[in-house]
Amino acid sequence: MGLKQAKQLEAGHVYIEKIRDAMKDNTQRARLMNVELYSRNLETFRVTEYISRRSGIPPRSYGVDLRNRRVKGRPTITRIRNNMDVREQVDPKRCTICKTVGHNRSKCPHGNVYTGQSSPSERN
Numbered sequence: 001m002g003l004k005q006a007k008q009l010e011a012g013h014v015y016i017e018k019i020r021d022a023m024k025d026n027t028q029r030a031r032l033m034n035v036e037l038y039s040r041n042l043e044t045f046r047v048t049e050y051i052s053r054r055s056g057i058p059p060r061s062y063g064v065d066l067r068n069r070r071v072k073g074r075p076t077i078t079r080i081r082n083n084m085d086v087r088e089q090v091d092p093k094r095c096t097i098c099k100t101v102g103h104n105r106s107k108c109p110h111g112n113v114y115t116g117q118s119s120p121s122e123r124n
Contacts, residue, residue, distance in 0.1 A: 092101045097111030105111070 093104070094101055095103055095108050095111075096105045097108045103109075
């Protein structure tokens with residue numbers, strides 16, 4: 001690689017030329033397409049694409065569905081689950097005060113009374 005090419009790479013000239021070429025190709029492709037119909041209810045376009053200027057090839061027509069675009073919000077999981085993803089059954093969580101299943105320490109009917117209180121409802 002010559003010194004001139006290295007300087008062009010450092011300055012970004014080569015990349016700018018590639019971007020210009022891609023933009024030129026996209027504008028030429030856009031000129032070959034014609035939107036015929038837009039359905040607001042179905043959110044679809046009806047597009048006719050002119051492949052060539054030769055009279056022997058008819059224009060190709062197809063629909064573009066806008067409902068397939070990316071939706072807002074949290075992404076959905078596309079991972080395929082298998083046998084390794086299944087968890088083994090574990091013992092249910094127990095209350096740390098009375099050791100019974102069905103509630104936790106903050107909802108325990110036996111140990112929710114603090115010292116110096118006459119009933120559980122008279123907290124601070």
